[in-house]
Amino acid sequence: MSVLKDSQHLRLSLNEIELATSNFNEPIGEGGYGMVYKGELCISGRPTTVAVKTLGEHSGQGLKQFLTEIKLLTGQNHKNIISLLGYCEGYKHKSLVYEYAARGSLDTYLGVGSKISLTWKKRLEICLDAARGLNHLHSNIRKKQTIIHRDIKSANILLDDNWVAKIADLGLSKLYFENPEENSIVSDACGTPGYCDPKYLDGILRKEYDVYSFGIVLFEVLCGRLCNVQYEKGGFVLSGASVQKYYKENNMKQIIDPCLREQMSLYSINKFSEVAYKCLLKDEGQRPSMNHIVKELEELLYILEIDLTASKDVGNPSSNFYPHDPISRLRYEKVRRVFQRFDVNRDGVLNKEELANFFIVTNPRVKFSEDEISNKIDSFFHWYGESTNGEKGLTCDGMLRSYSHGVDYLNSHFEMLRLTFSNEGPLKTAERYEKVKRIFQQFDLNRDGCLDELELACLLEICNPDQDEEQFANNKNNALSLYGKEGINCDGLFKFYNSGIDSLDDDFQKLNLKLKPFEEYELALRYEKVRRIFQRFDINEDDGLNEEELTEFRAFATSEVTLQQIVEFSALITPREFTNGENVLFTCDGFLHYYEFAAVDTLDNHFKKLRLDLKPLDDREDALRKNERAEKVRIMFERFDLNGDGGLDKCELGILLLKRNPHNNEAPEKVLSYVDKVFRWYAKYIDGDKGLTCDGLLRTYDHGIDSLDIDFETLGLELRTSTETEYASRKGDRSEKVRKILKRFDFNGDGGLDRKEMASYLDAVHPEDQLSEERMTFTVNYMFQTLSEFVDGVTGLSCDGLIKNYDCGEDNLDAHFKILKLS
Structure with missing residues (x-):
């Protein structure tokens, strides 16, 4: 689907999901979406525990929420938002793969029967984590669009093994536009009763409604009980109205969790209650932003840490101005x-x-x-x-x-200045210096131990792409003036990041750098990843990338970064020792050099996007895997070898490309151009007029993004064999279904589909594609050309031709039959 175009690198096959979950052997929960299973995937060469959420057939949520989660979580990289590690989108199975939150959801630690009683400090840290995650969603993160969650509640705040809180379940979320003319969205009201702002029932969506829900969560944490649950007969039931009543009457001490009364100061009770109460204000314009809530909770946590270490001096005790309240x-x-x-x-x-x-x-x-x-x-x-x-x-x-x-x-x-109240201490300072050192090494291109004006300009441009020319010049000149007029050494760069606006963590993240030094096995792992990426683009297998192969790599790589100059600049610094003759611009060692000294480290992203795997296989597994791949390609080849001559001509290969990407609305000339490119690249696998051989098709899947399993699943193909009886029965059933579909679109009743009727058929069975008129004409002409033996000049495509169409390419007959609501 076109909505998943930017998420293809996360796509997994059903086979991978079944292997990861041991055939869905370990369920760990169930929700409106479906069952959740514990599993293990190999990510970046290491086994990683994951949570796999499956879409049930009778799910209360469904396909729309499934697509929403993929779209909104792809590319999100924040420690307080649950990470999407993959997804499976097959005809019969859909699932989402997340990082595993070992300690479960926050709601299980609140109320009667909770797992353990959390301390006030731990609760405050969890609230701050959740606030930071929600603030990230509400912040301006992409093209002046932000994300409104719409279902914030304690059950959707997950805790990892280190008690770090993460916002989860974005299936009901919506994009919100920062443009003042579009600052509300008409939408069907949804969410969980009790947490949902009563004003949201009018269907107008704003960020402040998430703030209301978060205020309810804050009161849950403070009171140690869940919303709308009565724990004792006639006792206090937590709701928006009830907590506001107690707050206005200054009776918060009566309803806070008894476990917290000895741990909280009067200041903490009043301040935390005030923050939570303001979230529930009737006038959403008076509610605090999530950014403001983060600041308030940071200050509360800082005060608490001071109180917990009251015996120690903080700040400068000798100062006449150091206060005590x-x-x-x-x-x-x-x-x-x-x-x-x-x-x-x-x-x-x-x-x-x-x-x-x-x-x-x-x-x-x-x-x-x-x-x-x-x-x-x-x-x-x-x-x-x-x-x-x-x-x-x-x-x-x-x-x-x-x-x-x-x-x-x-x-x-x-x-x-992006200052916080976190106590840095020697370990944090050492960590900051190590980050600065890594950034310094990335931009000290000539390795002279100093960032000259050009190298500093490169750093500032990549980390601050939105600044205008005057700001850029002022920042650069100011840095050189304060920290080294002839150039800035590593200590000078450390001072630079410790002065003015603190952008160190942001810059470190933008550059995809890692903090800890690579160990020997990690260096070997990186080289192996580079080698496998290199092989995916060495199409002519000459141990080097020529200009055309390098162009393919750049087209792939530049989609990963914001500035194309990053890749171009990185390519310029590759020494000539890593080239091999006039035609070879990159050897494998040159490729390694590129990844080591590129301004932004994209190795892991590229490895994942290409669907490569470092999972070790023994000889038997390797042979089985190769045989399975060859068999899948053979089945696919036979499906598209329409004339049965043992080759895919340009027309047949074009159909394959269209069928394996049915929702990619590319211009026809791009498809034809790519077909020409395949015939040129794999010339030794072209058998005269017959076209690309089966071995050639297999070879195409060894280059670029490995989509064989996905394509096989998309096309509805199967490896299993059927008995003659099963085959005959299935064939008869298929013929009857095709006959009914043809009858539905044979408007003039002449027993065939002419071009207009064919366009109506395609439009009906692919409602989500919304093909342009040009693309529709191209597709209809393509079908009539390839199925010409079944086309009558007057009536159009016959029923046998439509059967042939379903027998070649994507087998979506059952899906189309269901879409058309035939029986």
Whole structure:
């Protein structure tokens, strides 16, 4: 289906799903979608435990939700959103493969009979994780579209082995447009009673309705009971109306979980209740955004950690300004962290250059002249500066005083700089330095231990593709001025990331880098992956990629990255030692070099997209697998060798391409162009006018994306054999079905389908494709040409011709019969 075009690299065959689940042997749950099974898949060369959710025949959700989950989860990479690892979309079976959440869902830890009683700190961490995941969905993530979940509840918050919370079940989710003219979506109301905003019943969808549902979850966590469940006769039942009543009457202590009363301070109870209550406000315009909720929960967790370690000094206890009440402590800590972002030389004072950087970074929309910057610095030094070693500078206490005067920008600056309250400590600092070192190594292209202006420009452009030319130039010049005028070394880059806006984690993720160093076996694993990718594009098997083969690889690779320049730039730095003569532009070692020093590490993504596998096979398994592949290709070949001459001519191969991608609405000329390319690439497998041999067809599946199993399943083919009686019975049944289909579209009753009737037939049996007029004409002409022996010049395609059509290519007769509601 066209909706799955960007998800093909995740597609699995039914055989792979059955192997992973041991034939669906270990069920671990059941929902409206169907049964969920535990399984194991080989991912990136390692066995990985997975959860396989199957679509039941009588599912309360269905195909629409199945497609929605695939579409919305593909490409999502956030630790607080459940990862989609694969899917199976066959005619008779559909399933989704997720990462396995070992500790189950949050609802099983709330209420009577819960697994264990979670501490307040653990509950707060889970709420913060879930808030971050939902905030990611609500953030502007693709083409000014965001995702509204529509079914947030504690049962859809899963916990992994380390208690990290993950938002799951996006089957009911909808895309939301940031354009003010499109900031609502008319939709059928859905969700779970109790969690669903009462105003959502009007069918108008907004992000604030997810916020309402999340507020109910927060109250569930605080009260230790599930929504709309009565645990004792006449007792408190948690609902939106009931918790708002207790909050307004200032009686929250009566309904919070008794297990938490000794663990929570009055400040924590009041603040957490306030956040949850605001989520339920009747006027959705007054509800907080998920980003704001994340900030509030981060501050609560920070205060809690201070309370838990009250005996230890935090911050700078000698400061006259260090406060003791929670709100003032938060304020001082925010100032201290803002100050540290600009104290580049770590001397405890902001000099003129550092203070100028502070003004520029915290006022991104203002273009200061040199005189304006100089005047602001003089003014700050006059009011808040202190003399240190004979020179004037701004201390942390001076910055605190400055935020206490005039307009208070502290919170907006704290958020702009992406600061958090997580205590870094030595391990976190070492981790940050290691990330910086990996980024530095990626862009130190000439290996001189320094990023020159060109290398720094490459880093800034790839990590910030949306900035305009002036911003780009200012950022580059500012970095060189502060951290190394002749170039920036690794320590300078570390200072760069520790100053101004903290984008280290974002940049590290954009570049697909790994933190821990590769061990010896991992290096061997990477080389093996590179070798197998290389083989998929070495079509002429000369141990090198020529220009045409490299073009195919680039066409494949550039779909993985946002900037085409990344691939082009990476190709430019491949040394000549990795070429082999005029025609060979890349050897396998050159390919390895490309992946090692490309700006963005896409090796694992490419390996997965090509459906390659490192699963070891013994000789017997390998032989069986080869025989099975050869047999599948043979069956497929026979299905499309319409004239039975032992070859696929261009017309027959074109039909195969169309049938194996029935929902890909490509222009006809692209299909014909690809057919010509196949005949040129596999010339030694072309048997004169007969066309591509069976061995040639098998060879095509050894290159590019390995889609053999998927194509075999899509075409409705089977490996099993039938008895003569079964075959005769099936043949008679098929003939009767085809006769009824033809009768449905034989509008003039002449016993055949003319071109208009054929177009109506195709449109009816492929309602989701919506073929253009050009594509429809091309398809009808193609069918009439290939089935010409069954075409009468007056009546059109006969019933025998339609039977032949179903007997070659995709066997979707039963599906079409069902779509047309025939019996």
